[in-house]
Amino acid sequence: MSIDESTAARVAKLARIKVDPEALPALAQDFNGILGFIEQLSEVDVDGVEPMTSVTPQRLKRRADVVDDGSQQDAVLKNAPDAREGFFAVPKVVE
Amino acid sequence: MSDLNKLGLAGARDALRAGDTTSKALTEACLAAIDGAGALNAFVHNTPDIALAQAEAADTRLKAGDAPAMCGLPIGIKDLFCTKGVPSQAGSRILQGFLPQYESTVSQNLFDAGAVMLGKLNMDEFAMGSSNETSVYGNAVNPWRRGNDDTALTPGGSSGGSAAAVAADLCLAATGTDTGGSIRQPAAFTGTVGIKPTYGRCSRWGIVAFASSLDQAGPMTKSVRDAAIMLEAMCGHDPRDSTSADLPVPDFEAALTGDMRGKKIGIPREYRMDGMPEEIEKLWSDGIAMMKDAGAEIVDISLPHTKYALPTYYVIAPAEASSNLARYDGVRYGHRAGLDQGDGITEMYEKTRAEGFGPEVQRRVMIGTYVLSAGFYDAYYNRARKVRTLIKRDFEQVFAQGIDCILTPATPSAAFGLGEMTDADPVAMYLNDVFTVTVNLAGLPGIAVPTGQDRQGLPLGLQLIGRPWEEADLLSSAYALERSAGFVAKPDKWW
Numbered sequence: 001m002s003i004d005e006s007t008a009a010r011v012a013k014l015a016r017i018k019v020d021p022e023a024l025p026a027l028a029q030d031f032n033g034i035l036g037f038i039e040q041l042s043e044v045d046v047d048g049v050e051p052m053t054s055v056t057p058q059r060l061k062r063r064a065d066v067v068d069d070g071s072q073q074d075a076v077l078k079n080a081p082d083a084r085e086g087f088f089a090v091p092k093v094v095e
Numbered sequence: 096m097s098d099l100n101k102l103g104l105a106g107a108r109d110a111l112r113a114g115d116t117t118s119k120a121l122t123e124a125c126l127a128a129i130d131g132a133g134a135l136n137a138f139v140h141n142t143p144d145i146a147l148a149q150a151e152a153a154d155t156r157l158k159a160g161d162a163p164a165m166c167g168l169p170i171g172i173k174d175l176f177c178t179k180g181v182p183s184q185a186g187s188r189i190l191q192g193f194l195p196q197y198e199s200t201v202s203q204n205l206f207d208a209g210a211v212m213l214g215k216l217n218m219d220e221f222a223m224g225s226s227n228e229t230s231v232y233g234n235a236v237n238p239w240r241r242g243n244d245d246t247a248l249t250p251g252g253s254s255g256g257s258a259a260a261v262a263a264d265l266c267l268a269a270t271g272t273d274t275g276g277s278i279r280q281p282a283a284f285t286g287t288v289g290i291k292p293t294y295g296r297c298s299r300w301g302i303v304a305f306a307s308s309l310d311q312a313g314p315m316t317k318s319v320r321d322a323a324i325m326l327e328a329m330c331g332h333d334p335r336d337s338t339s340a341d342l343p344v345p346d347f348e349a350a351l352t353g354d355m356r357g358k359k360i361g362i363p364r365e366y367r368m369d370g371m372p373e374e375i376e377k378l379w380s381d382g383i384a385m386m387k388d389a390g391a392e393i394v395d396i397s398l399p400h401t402k403y404a405l406p407t408y409y410v411i412a413p414a415e416a417s418s419n420l421a422r423y424d425g426v427r428y429g430h431r432a433g434l435d436q437g438d439g440i441t442e443m444y445e446k447t448r449a450e451g452f453g454p455e456v457q458r459r460v461m462i463g464t465y466v467l468s469a470g471f472y473d474a475y476y477n478r479a480r481k482v483r484t485l486i487k488r489d490f491e492q493v494f495a496q497g498i499d500c501i502l503t504p505a506t507p508s509a510a511f512g513l514g515e516m517t518d519a520d521p522v523a524m525y526l527n528d529v530f531t532v533t534v535n536l537a538g539l540p541g542i543a544v545p546t547g548q549d550r551q552g553l554p555l556g557l558q559l560i561g562r563p564w565e566e567a568d569l570l571s572s573a574y575a576l577e578r579s580a581g582f583v584a585k586p587d588k589w590w
Contacts, residue, residue, distance in 0.1 A: 003465075008461075011461045011464050011465045011468070012461060013445075014464045014468060015417060015448075015457075015460050015461045015464040016421075016424075016441070016444040016445050016448055017445060017448045017449050017452065017457050017460065017461065018442075018445035018446050018448070018449035019449070019457075027458075027461070030458055030520075030521060031461070031462065031465065033520045033521065033522055034409060034458075034462055034521060034522060035462075035465075037405075037406055037409065037522045037525075038406045038409055038410055038466075038475065038479075039406075040402070040403060040406045041403060041406050041407065041410070041475075041478050041479060041482055042474075042478070044400070044403055044478075044481075044482050044485065046478060046481035046482060046485070049481040049482075049484050049485060050481070050484055051477050051480030051481045051483075051484065052480045052481075052483040052484045052487065053480075054308075054338075055294050055308060055483075055487065055536075055537065055538030056293070056294055056295050056338070056340065056538050056563065058295065058338075058340060060337045060338070061334070061337060061341065063334065072196075075196040075197075076196075076427075078194070078196055079192075079193050079194060079196075079427070079428035079429070080426070080427055080428065081425060081426070081428075081429070081430070081431035082431065088426050088427060090426055090440055090443065091434065091438060091439050091440050091442075091443055092439065092440075093439070093440050
């Protein structure tokens with residue numbers, strides 16, 4: 001499996017990371033190196049093996065379905081790069 | 096008392112309780128040591144005001160005879176832990192200026208136990224690295240050098256600042272986190288002790304997430320006894336982390352008997368790598384002899400899927416990272432890129448993340464995105480999760496044979512020079528974690544203990560791997576190894 005520049009560009013887009021076109025060949029080469037390393041996994045016989053979902057056999061705990069937190073608008077907005085009138089502000093999303 | 100910063104946790108605790116010193120004096124000694132150690136670039140955010148206020152409160156408690164386990168002991172906190180009102184950047188530009196409005200459970204547990212915070216410690220960006228060279232703060236530097244050669248060496252990573260600070264006596268101990276070896280590898284590179292507990296022992300709440308199924312916090316200390324004291328203070332059930340174990344926390348320090356009689360130590364044949372340096376071979380065989388002399392039975396074991404651990408890790412960890420790091424969008428906290436006329440929300444995300452993430456983080460996020468993308472999910476991600484099941488099964492089978500713990504080298508080499516790996520491909524750097532990463536994939540506890548030095552005088556460490564939830568037993572075995580090895584070397588002060 002070899003990654004070309006257009007695949008690298010597509011992955012960058014999916015990851016929402018801007019990559020300049022001139023950086024794509026080196027990025028594709030990095031991906032190929034890492035994926036070549038990962039490729040070893042194809043030689044393992046995994047027939048009938050369950051994919052791991054939890055490394056410890058414990059069952060996740062459940063809690064009562066009640067509101068136990070909230071009313072922290074100031075703390076939540078404190079670190080926002082742009083907060084106005086109690087909201088996060090972003091560039092226009094809908095025309 | 097002089098050189099108070101050179102004490103370990105146990106020694107300082109005993110001195111405090113005997114009234115031989117005060118937390119204020121200990122804290123001031125550490126703050127002075129930090130001020131004089133700018134060249135190590137270990138501490139990246141200093142909090143002397145918090146430290147002195149906490150020290151004063153601790154001295155009051157000590158006087159009143161109400162001193163919890165860590166009362167008055169000055170420590171450093173890895174930058175990955177959110178500390179209320181104190182910069183917590185995970186070594187990344189994207190969290191520049193971020194001031195958490197809450198305290199991580201682990202740091203809160205430590206403060207509840209009376210610990211004093213000196214500041215935040217350097218690390219690889221988002222804990223992705225093995226040399227502390229991916230940090231936005233620049234490299235942390237190992238206090239150890241090769242003989243009289245002044246080449247700057249890596250303290251390892253990702254908890255490089257923690258390891259450098261403990262080794263250089265800038266603090267009594269420090270917190271670290273370990274996703275693939277990030278506590279144990281830097282501990283081995285700096286002649287310090289580092290334990291990654293069983294997955295679920297320490298709450299992950301408030302620790303900036305890298306790969307949630309692998310991340311665990313643990314202490315980095317000057318001795319095994321100190322590791323026992325600090326681990327006990329850090330762990331415990333936390334309802335805010337659904338994977339936190341609701342199990343009683345044993346008295347780890349009381350369990351340090353060092354009695355190895357009747358214990359079975361497994362030596363995995365797959366860890367004997369081709370091209371392993373002779374010094375690592377010798378370190379390992381010396382360790383085996385020490386365990387045997389201490390009364391343990393040495394058993395050759397096999398962990399057949401070992402060679403697939405690193406490739407498995409480099410699917411699972413980036414996959415989880417790509418998901419976890421999706422939150423850095425320039426909206427809720429951290430860096431937002433300046434926008435051009437006409438830029439919409441997608442350009443904001445893309446520019447913010449390109450400016451905010453360094454090259455290694457970008458690489459891993461994109462690899463993770465790729466292995467999770469439609470058409471490759473089964474071939475890469477699901478296959479890796481199946482191999483992970485097999486890796487864990489290897490360990491279960493040897494523990495079922497009655498093996499108490501497993502002895503391996505901690506790292507494939509001593510500390511290397513900063514910049515020496517820059518031109519190597521990313522995979523060469525990943526090989527640093529070859530002995531440690533299996534432990535994260537299987538969720539087991541593992542500890543690095545310094546047991547020797549290479550011919551240039553650099554420290555080398557061995558790793559002990561324990562059964563799940565049996566940190567008490569693991570620490571006791573590590574204590575026996577530490578006692579037999581008698582490692583006392585310290586770096587000569589050049590900084």
